[in-house]
Amino acid sequence: MYRFVLRRLGLLIPTLFGISVLVFALMHLVPGDPAAMVGAEADGAVAANVDATAQIEGFRRRYLFDQPLWKQYLHYVGPFSLASDGHEWFGGTGRDPWNGLLVLDLGSEFLRPQVDVGSELLRRLAITLPLTALAILLAYLLSIPLGIYSAVKSGSVFDKSSAAFVFAMYALPTFWIGLLLQWAFGRTGLDWLPTIGLTSPDAAELEGGARLMDRAAHLVLPVACYAVGSLAYLSRQMRVGMIEVLGEDYVRMARAKGLSEYTVVSKHAFRNSLLPLVTLFATVLPALVGGSIVVETVFDIPGMGLYVYESLLRREYNAIMAAVLIGSLTTVAGLLASDVLYAWIDPRIRLSGRRTDG
């Protein structure tokens, strides 16, 4: 078991390397010169309508765009800084010798150089995480029983209608769901819930309990919106998996042993049907961390998703690279976690070796 985990961790290294190269390549090989676009804006040259060449050159120098690609990559990965104020070994002043991925430095924003991308991401994560965690929890909690019940009562009215319902849900665009929810429950509809942002405008005046309630109320619609998509997918997977398991020989054997239907389903079938769901776990981590650009845009929630959206608008290369990097890292980590979890749960993988005496 440990060897398995170690081996997987070992394989991780070339994958991580590949990802960092790809992320870097994506940003630096995309057509269009970041320096020209961003440099001029950043230094207010556009506003002043002044010839921006000098500013652009300065920008280029500062962010090493005038260096060969491999040097830029090394600077990106680190841990040594190749910038002019970087490590002495590379011709720098030694003031700021360390930087790069290996020291967990994701650079700073172009338009607001004092803002460190890494810490900004953390701030945004704190906002996104409760939303996504709740949504994913809700999705799993609802879809598992739904899927099981549909499978057990396969062919019944409940099964058919829930299958149709879930199928339709699967086809709904997320942003549309968000908008519809806003109409239905917002001021133009039932007016039960707030539709925008995380807190009401007068939140500062509320006290502890009321403030919590206010916060919670603001989360309801975004969480629901986010959960709908996964709910449809998960319950369908659960149902399909369960039906497959219910057709297995050992389920028939369990019935032949005279066990009650309840025991057959909840003890014998359930554990086996969860196994495929574990592999889906790989998508949970990136979803948790990344959040949804669409949901946060619709509901105006200043989390990771919205940050990515803003960065795209403002051409913040560092921020976008960081977001993509984090997305891939969490996916890889999620895959690893789900593989490990699967191996741990399924005895067929955890323990191998067969005894061959008849």
Next chain:
Amino acid sequence: MADRLGPRRALRFAFVLLMFLYGTAVFAPLLASDLPLTMVASNERAFFRALRTLPIVVEEAEAKLGEGGDSEASVRAVRLRFDELQRGLEGERHLQVEELRQAFEMLVSDPSASGSVAERTAQLRETLGLEGAGLEDSKLVAVRSYPVFASLTPLDAFWMASFFALLFAPFCLPRRAGPWLLGSTLLITLSVGASSSFGRADLLSGLKADMTSGDVRVESALFVPVPFGFAETHLDEGFLPPSWARTEEQARNDSIDVRAGEPALDSLQRHWLGTDALGRDVLSRLLHGGRLSLAVGLLAALIVCVLGVVLGTAAGMFGGWVDLCFLRLVEIVQSFPAFLLILAGVAFIPSGTLHPAITIAIVIGVVGWTEIARLVRAELLRLRELELATAARALGIPPLRIAFRHLLPLALPPVLVAAAFATSGAVLTESAISFLGFGIGPPVPSWGGLIAVERDASVWWLQLFPGLFVFLTVLAFNLLGEGLRGSLRAGSGGASAMGGAE
């Protein structure tokens, strides 16, 4: 879901839905346009413009002909104006112009011939009415024209033709004529034809304005069902609710001018689905937007399939280090957050290079091929071990030929299923991209973009209907995928229904 409905019913349902959606998209110019289908009219403005500029161009042409220089363009200009004049006249007047024209033609063929055409042109002008008495008492001849059809590009026509082909093909062709080959060919045709919607710049001809103002005098005209162009603005009619949801007062706002061919202010036909901020008809924009959204979906799916099939086949057939590289590549590509990558790709590729719709399709394709590639690889790995592959190898057939000619047709069924779902995914992605503002920009409409413009809940019709259409499209493709999956599994069992493999 298909095992609730039964795969055949799911397929039929999907087919009907898709034909409706694609039909309205393909024929959108004929369904919603500010141009009439056909009209009998005389274009006064054009006539008088021709008349006014005729002497000038004639002089210019004469001068050029006299010099012996390049007079091609000038002569053509003169001829155009003569055409315009003759079009609007009949009888005696027509003959007058004809005489003048012949004189001009003689001059063209023999520049040395004397006689100033320009002088006679001035006389003609007087006769026809620009200076003093003339045409006021006799009208210009009204001519039948087909504006909408004239505005179609060849690709538009091609797309419409292939739509009919797709619709009627199953009935016309023999059963076993390689249905898969046929289907895929038609699909490719549709995708290529769909790009016709990409090339069109925004068309806003002045024809309707001319018709309304009387510069084009209309005797009869037949307009399309939705007589509003997708870029045609009615600034006084901004944010009008759908006709069937309008209040009395909104319906009777007299300050709005009703243009030629448009239904009355209080009629139900005026703006079935309301208008947007600039008074553009939502239904028209929806229909035209469908062209783009649906086309992007198909194109993206096509790219995904081609990339996936090629790479998957390579990995499956050749194995060894090709396969290893493939697996590593797939792993890395799949670990990237797809939507984010697509957004970034679309955001950063400068808009000049390609039409944004094609850019979106390519980016979606490049990010999403892994699923199908893995599918194809798995199928090929399985099929490679079958006897037919071994037999082919024994006969000395090169591996690539085995792969593409013999094995791939057998591997197609799950690929088709995946392709259907890829299309629905692409449509969803495109609408989300456009919604966020990174996709196809105004004034060219696309479903997601339509929703993005105004997010206020009081203008519900701007968000409800485009979203509904996206939903229906995705639903249709999902049903198609499910139906294909069910019927392919039940029916062929892999090999038998194929026309391709021997």
Next chain:
Amino acid sequence: MSSLLSVDDLSVQLAPAAGRSGESGSIVESVSLRIDRGEALGLVGESGCGKSTLLLAVLDLLGPEMLRTSGEVLFDGRNLTLMAEAARRRLLGNDIGVVFQEPTRALNPVFKVGEQVAEVLRCHKGLDKRAAWSRAVELLEEVGIEQPALRARDYPHQLSGGMNQRVVIAMAIACSPALLVVDEPTTALDVTVQEEILALFRRLREERGMALLFVSHDLALVEQEVDRVAVMYAGSLVESAPTPVLFASPRHPYTRGLLDCQPKFAAPLTRLPEIGGVVPASDARPLGCSFHPRCRAAESRCSAELPVLTTDEAERTVACFYPLGGSQ
């Protein structure tokens, strides 16, 4: 009524489902059987003749694709078909033990084998965890598994097919049932292991006096193990007789054909005889006697009328108009 199990006119059809049109033929057509206490009955037939389906139908373990359309099953005088769910479940595992064909697949991969045997005991005998576990270990020893205490903690994938089959047998006999029903118990196992499993059955029967319903496609195999044989073809019973009688002088042409097909070591090496043709699919059965297209002795009557089972003096039943070795 001394018979332990009595099946009367049992039929099974494919359940109607979406997308399936029209009538489909029966998988099992009007089959009747009887097993007395302590008796062993062999149910033989080619693949696809419906014998496994019959078994499942008797125990009411049919999947959703199939439906029992007629017939009655009486166990120890009680009507299984009319019984309440709970009562029927009390019988299964307790008074009737079942052994299926693929041993490793019949065991739940995520539970230890000892746990799966103990489960039966806890369910029916009300034993607590500890008592059930130790009894399970004893049972494993009884079925011939070495080091049972250690093996009980293993998972099914860690044991060989033969050992898993023994586990399944242990599960089946745990509550000392009166009837043991086995479906091709050795088909998935090696030949050497086969003999051991069969010997196990013989021993258990002797020690416990269990009745046995042995379903198999292998006629020769069955000859050693059972007292009476019933032959099925295309969903119906064609002949049944005490084993020595059946093997010595079969009356149905199909049985004759089956016996002729068996390779015999003593006979000179010639080409193996075969029964020409194939078993008809359940929705494509010929009219009249299902076997008549392949029967050498078929007459015109055979394609028109369906022969019924008739019993003769030697306690055997045959469904044929022109049985071998005797008049109709």
